[in-house]
Amino acid sequence: MEAIMSNDFPEDTEERLKQEITETVRRCRKCNYCYSACPLFQSTRGFQTNGPSGIIQSLHYGIVWDEINGEEKDTLRDILYQCTTCNSCVITCKEKATGLPIVEVIEKGKLLVEMMNGPMPSQRKPLEQIYSHGNPYQEPQEQRLNWNNEKSLKLLPKDTAETLFYVGCTTSYEPELQGVARSLVTIFNQGKVDFGVLAEEKCCADPVDKMGDEFLYQELVNVNEEAFLASGCDRIVTVSPHCYHTFADLYPHLKDKFEILHYTQFLDRLIASEALLFEDGDSIRITYHDPCYLSKHHDILEAPRAILQNIPGVDFVEMEQYGKNSLCCGGGGGRMFHEVEGNNLLGETRAQQALAVKAKIIATACPWCHVMLDNAVKNLDLTDKLQVLDIAEIVAKRLTTI
Structure with missing residues (x-):
């Protein structure tokens, strides 16, 4: 190290x-x-x-x-x-x-x-784990695709595909979030998307950048750029807004060679082209928590809302703070790996705002927002009143089987 x-x-x-x-x-x-x-x-x-x-x-x-x-x-x-x-x-x-x-x-x-x-003392271990394991959770590289439940996937660069589905560390290893990756595979298959995943995916380098280790950051950028270029894909679709931001804004050689999208942008496009169709469902009130790295950094506001509003039975409602004025969940800037005073308060405030508009589900489109909000709901003992789901999970459950 x-x-x-x-x-x-x-x-x-x-x-x-x-x-x-x-x-x-x-x-x-x-x-x-x-x-x-x-x-x-x-x-x-x-x-x-x-x-x-x-x-x-x-x-x-x-x-x-x-x-x-x-x-x-x-x-x-x-x-x-x-x-x-x-x-x-x-x-x-x-x-x-x-x-x-x-x-x-x-x-x-x-x-x-x-x-x-x-960096902060508590952040040294995640940095060391990213260096040694390719992720901040000290999980084995060979288990990175275990979320897939042994289903057939194109593995890049051995196989070829038009779209590279970049899953990310948290979605790959966090048990409560692995369903998001599986949901997106279901959606992509339903939409006839030609996609694959990297056989040896590494951390996008966002946590390293935010924790201030410039040398490890450059090491990961070089490794990832080489892997992306070798994949032969035309497009990169990410689960995490932080991965999206890092690839789209910080990597020096990607924007000119790939179309880089957050998955909500890609799903909005698939729905608009009628590649995805929905079944009727029971009415349920859903609100949406804007991840900061979609709304405030990249002005991606309409695509997530359009997806939810296209699902039959969804009674969509906004919370008190939304869009570019949305309240941060508290997980960005390396704080997922460092306790800060009031760390839980933001998520708990957000949960209370969702209850105030009588929502049954807080939808989000960021693994770290999901973790912070889910922890808040549990801390407040609201699991019988409020559920945190990723937009991909909601979409996958309502798709029409063709």
Whole structure:
């Protein structure tokens, strides 16, 4: 692990990051509009350092006062790693202030801190597991496809297919989420999609990026790009919005060679072309929780709703906060692997918002949102009143058998 966790950055990296951060933060008006949109601020005790402006100001003065290497380096690290990277602050700053790339500044701060002090202690083990096992859960690589229940699948690159179905770590290994992958296989088969999965799929690198290990991140990017190019596919469809974001926005060589879609975009297309048809069903009230990396980072708002509204019997209703104003579940930014004050409060607030509109199901389209919301429902002892399901599971149950 030493080679991956090395501090052997290019000589000018530290100074370049410091300069980029301080020059950007100086443009902050300290108007604090961003606090009103921040899920961290809403779910903690409301200290100045529990909000976007406070986080980047702490980083700025940590650099100016040379506390990156000083006695307060652990405190600064803790402040930075609170952020869920939901992007609410960026949207608010564009609408009401100077349009600072706040999340980008925080990510640069994490990289700077990682160079000096490493990630959060609780995040070291997941990083080591990604390096050794290709996933953060220390699960064997040879069991990554066990979710498939031995059904026949095209395995890339040995087989050929038009669409690469990228399942992701959490969906592959988390028992309560493996049904999402199976549901999508059912849907793709019903829609006559020519698809396959990688025989040796690895982590997309999003958790590594968010936890600040630049060397392991680049290692995974190189491995994955090589595997995708070798697959011979034209399209990549992901389960997780975080995988989608990483492939679409952060990998340097994918966008020009592949169509990259989140599965809700792909299913919306299949439904519109009548490749998928639904049976009538009993009426049930469903609300939708927008994953931040679909709604706030990529403006993917209509496709998930269109899917649900096309299913007969679905009484679709919005919660108090939805779309780009949706409340973050709390699982982004590496927080799935690091406990933060108020970590459960966001999911519990979301569950209460779903109950307020008399929904029986909270639908989502993100494995981490699913985990956070499901934990919240269980913590509040609401399992007899509210169920968390992925959109893919809902679709698969209502398909007409042809």
